[in-house]
Amino acid sequence: MDTTLTPGKTPVNVTAPNQLRVIKRGGDVVSFDASKISVAMTKAFIAVEGDNAGASSRVRDFVAQASAAISEAFLRRMPDGGTLHIEDIQDQVELALMRAGEQKVARAYVLYREEHARARAAAGGDIEKPHPTLNVTALDGSRRPLDLGRVETLVFDACEGLANVDPNKIVEDSLKNLYDGVTVDGVSQALMMTARTLVEKDPNYTYVTARLLQDNLRREALSFLDVAEEATYQEMAELYKPAFKAYIERGIGFEQLDERLAEFDLERLGDALDHTRDMAFTYLGLQTLYDRYFIHKDDVRYELPQVMFMRVAMGLALNEDDREGRAIEFYELLSSFDYMASTPTLFNSGTQRSQLSSCYLTTVPDDLDSIYSAIRDNALLSKWAGGLGNDWTPVRALGSYIKGTNGKSQGVVPFLKVVNDTAVAVNQGGKRKGAVCAYLESWHLDIEEFLELRKNTGDDRRRTHDMNTANWVPDLFMKRVFDDKEWTLFSPATCPDLHDLYGAAFEQRYEEYEEMTRTGQLKLYKRVKAKDLWRKMLSMLFETGHPWITFKDPCNLRSPQQHTGVVHSSNLCTEITLNTSPDEIAVCNLGSVNLAQHVVDGQLDDAKLKRTVRTAVRMLDNVIDINYYAVPQARQSNMKHRPVGLGIMGFQDALYAHGIAYASEEAVTFADRSMELVSYHAIEASSDLAAERGRYQSFEGSLWSQGVLPIDSIDKLKQERGDKYIAVDTSTTQDWSQIRAKVAEQGMRNSNVMAIAPTATISNICGVSQSIEPTYQNLYVKSNLSGEFTVVNAYMVNDLKERGLWDEVMINDLKYYDGSVQPIERVPEDLKAKYATAFEVEPKWLVEAASRRQKWIDQAQSLNLYIKGVSGKKLDVTYRMAWYLGLKTTYYLRALGATSVEKSTVERGSHNAVGSGAPSAAPAPAAAPSDTAEPRGVEDFLSGKAGSGSRAPSAGDLDELGCEACQ
Incomplete structure (x- = not known):
């Protein structure tokens, strides 16, 4: 509902839901009635403007809009219903009047409230x-007096160790919202809601809210486990251990947990549980765990946070010699947030169906039986919470001859519609939407129709609105774009070997096929201008969010596994680059190091990072042997190559901790050096595991076996592509000769070791910025499956406090400017640079930082691109730059048109509305960019100059855009 207070605009649905109730001053509880807000506001206008004000269309429209806005605000705050105190409603009325610039009316309303408060006090009532x-x-339905002592204990415990929070205010404001007969959960809800409303005042209130939420969690789990009816934070120091033991027994009895968990020394593991780590959660993080991760029975969550982390750790330690020691080691890493396993691992580790892997990549052969077998595999893999990437390039194009029926093929698109509907029908274990991405090479004759799959117009039978798509782009195509040459489209039915070729071999064979079209040997083809097809790729990306642009040749030329096959696609989130074939479904197991946790005293702690990475690689390697494989091709591939994908998250937080702006050379250098350390330790850890456990089966012949590390493989890409078309920094700071020698001697345990996933959900759990993303906004409301959460940049708040700039005016300014500090004059320039948000960081900085990371990574990274003032030229510049700087893949495009950039004509009524509109992953159709410019050399497209655009962002949520299926 639009709640902007705009004169002349009639609101809708102004009646608040019946489940909201109001506590009057005498303690009576009545239903919420929005009309009473309208009456009170109208009286205030009449008091100032005279009796005729009530009939004024301006006043009537304003009052209606304001009433609707206030009702909607309470509904958002309490979507499941609840109680309000009459003073809370009057506070909102007062605030609405002031926000709208009606200072005289607001003053009259304040004086009216004060006068009546004095009268009630004099009469001895209403106190x-x-x-x-x-x-x-x-x-159990029984009633007992409210234990105010316990309420105060809960609140003061929740505020312990946190600066700038007021436990007394939380208690006092919460008590206003209680009524006689309130439920136990209602008391907790009131405490949480009070703390939650204060998050925008100080970010530490998010920790207070989370700690108050713990009271509900403890009551639900402990009573179900028959350990205690309820418990305070302090009491959990003694209760966690018996709760853990009861949980293991119940979980096995319910046939939810692996029976082998009972074989662990539960006394020792129970002693290792650290209840103080419950205090580290943000409200968003803990609510996310509760809603989506905790094991439940009959909709009762009987798993507590530290128990969950120990369950995951035990599941990953099942095959270890010292199971308890390793389980404790793994638990320490997870519960400290130094590292977090991927969502499938958190869901299923230690359960009876241990599907722990994140990503599956498949190649679809060109025959009907194999096509539907691949779709069946998609369904089985999706059932157990895997994100899917399908290579559809081998399937013959529209118009290709079908020998068996003497007919002509309908091409790839009709099958993709079936894939789309399968992903909808078979979600991920009933926990979240099924997710799949189809890849097609840019020479495929169906590529132009493939580009339009996500359009909202056209024949809906040839549209896929619920799946993702990606271009698999050969280097030769990009060269033709640069050189303004023609491009020929073929059917794989007549050119099948192009699918398995890359680099110089692909170029040679492709040109031979082109010559065959000129001699008449090849009949089915189409010739287009390379730039025209490129322009259509960018136009569709801009209009529909798809297909993403990924690059075939760097994925293959830098792959350690060139000797065993070809990388035919990436995965759902574009960070996995593994070989696939009809006999092998590539599998990758993901986890992410929290960089922010490794910045100590303003510097990256290399020793701590090394410890974390070594343990993390061991955990990821364990997944391969423990994992449940829904299809045999996945097991065969994973056991043979043993790839893992160690990534990072909290990159932006680490920059803040260093005092570095994202849009700076210092940030690019930090991206380079931090990833170098992760790469160094990860490769060493895998090599040491090989010495302990043995090399992976296909090691011989790999780049590893030839002494070629990821940093070294850049030379092969340069050689095959040509120096004219690539510029990659290859500087190093570590002693890589030592690692080469170790790998030569010991081998590698894993064919691939690194990949940077989106971490959409696990970063929420850890309370840090997603993956390698810049800050979305400094103050906004985040909406996801768990509800709405106010998110405030704590680093920014602390810096503003140090300079005496954090106050109500600053909060309101941030709301008005959608979380941006750039238009706020009193914010110093250095803080404006440091706290530039995603759309305020020029995309060249994102690409350059990604290029520096890519040189260290044996797979790829999920790189979202944020572009403000989007235009055809700017898109062209950015994506050419991504290819030129050696990136393997890109992910979502977040486009913000020039007309959406400035707030010069915004109505004052929306001045304090917290911005919640994130650019959509699949935005509504918009005018396609048509001003793709001619490149004038490297400097031109590296400059990243802004163009003009007209596309406004549409509402969405970053969790949905970032791939939850993987992380």
Whole structure:
């Protein structure tokens, strides 16, 4: 509902839902009635402007809009219903009047409230008094007096160790919202909601809210496990251990947990549980765990946070010689947030169906039986929470001859519609949407129709609105774009070997096929201008968010596994680059190092990073042997090559901790050096595991076996592509000769070791920035499956506090400017640079930082590109730059048109509305960019100059855009 207070605009649905109730000053509870807000505001206008004000269309429209906005605000705050105090409603009325610039009316309203408060006090009524006599309804329906002492204990415990939070205010404001007979959960809800509303005042209130939420979690789990009816934070120091033991017994009895967990020394593991780590959660992080991760029975969550981390650790340590020692080591890493396993691992580790892997890549052969077998494999893999990447290039194009029926093929697109509907029908274990991405090479004759799959117009039978698509682009195509030459489209039915060729071999064979079209040997083809097809790729990416642009040749030329096959696609999130074939489904197991946790005293702690990486690689390698494989081709591939994907998250937080702006050479250098250290330690860890456990089966013949590390493989890409078309920094700071020698002697345990995934959900759990992303906004409301959460940049708040700039005016300014500090004059320039948001960072900085990381990574990275003032030229510049700087893949395009950049004509009524509109992954159709410019050399497209554009962002959520299926 539009709640902007705009004169002349009639609101809709102004009646608040019946489940909202109001506590009056005398303690009575009545249903919420939005009309009473309208009456009160109208009286305030009449008091200032005279009796005729009530009939004024300006006043009537304003009052209607304001009433609707206030009702909607309370609904968002309490979507499941709840109670409000009359003073809360009056506070919002007062605030609405002030925000709208109606200062005289607001002043009259304030004076009216004060006058009536004095009158009530003089009459001896309305003084808040009855709290000690309030009764609480227990879970069994019995009633007992409200234990104010326990309420204060919960709140003061929740505020312990946090600066700038006021436990007394939380208690006092919460008590206003309680009524006689309130449920036990209602008391907790009131405490949480009070703390939650204060998050925008100080980010530490998100920790307070999370700690208050723990009271609900403990009551639900402990009572179900028959350990205790409820418990405070302090009491959990003693109760976690018996709760853990009871949980293991119940979980096995319910046939939810692996029976082997009972074979562990539960006494020792119970002693290792650290209840103080419950205090580290943000509200968003803990609510996410509760809603989506905790194991439940009959909709009762009986798993507590530290128990969950220990369950995951035990599941990963099942095959270790010292199971308890390793489980504790793994638990320490997870519960400290130094590292977080991927979502499938968190879901399923230690359970009876241990599907722990994140990504599956398949190649679809060109025959009907194999096509539907591949779709069946998609369904089985999706059922157990895997993200899917399908290579569809081998399937013959529209118009190709079908020998068996003497007919002509309908091409790839009709099959992709079936894939789309399968992903909808078979979601990931009933926990989240199924997710799949189809890849097609840019020479495929169906490529032009493939580009339009996500359009909202055209024949819906040839549209796939629920799946992702990606271009698999050969270097030769990009060269033709640069050189303004023609490009020929073929059917794989007549040119099947192009699918398995790359680099110089692909170029040679492709040109031979082109010559065959000129001699008449090849009949089915189409010739287009390379730039025209490139322009259409960018136009569709801009209009629909798809297909993403990924690059075939760097993925193959830098792959350690060139001797065993070809990389035919990436995965759902574009960070996995593994070989696939009809006999092998590539599998990757993901986890991410939290960089922010490794910045100590403003510097990256290399020793700590090394410890984390070594343990993380061991955990990832363990997944391969423990994992449940839904199809045999996945097991065969994973056991043979043993790839893992160690990534990073909290990159932006680490920059803040260093005092570095994202849009700077210092940030690019930090991206380079931090990834070098992760790469160094990860490769060494895998090599040491090989010495302990043995090399992976296909090691001989790999680049590893030839002494070629990821940093070295850049030379092969340069050689095959040509120096004219590539510029990659190859500087190093570590002693890589030592690692080469170790790998030569010991081998590698894993064919691939690194990949940077989106970390959409696990970064929420850890309370840090997603993956390698810049800050989205400094103040906004995040919406996801768990609800709405106010997100405030704590680093920014602390810096503003140090300079005496954090106050109500600053909060309101940030709301008005959608979380941006750039238009706020009193913010110093150095802080404006440091706290530039995603659309305020020129895309060249994102690409350059990604290029520096890519040189260290044996797979790829999920790189979202944010472009403000988008135009055809700017898209062209950015994506050419990505290819030129050696990137393997790109992910979502976030486009913000020039007309959406400035707020010069925004109505004052929306001045304090927290921005919640993120650019959509699949935006509504917009005018396609048509001003793709001629490149004038490297400097031109590296400059990243802004163009003009007209596309406004549409509402969406970053969790949905970032691939949850992987992380």
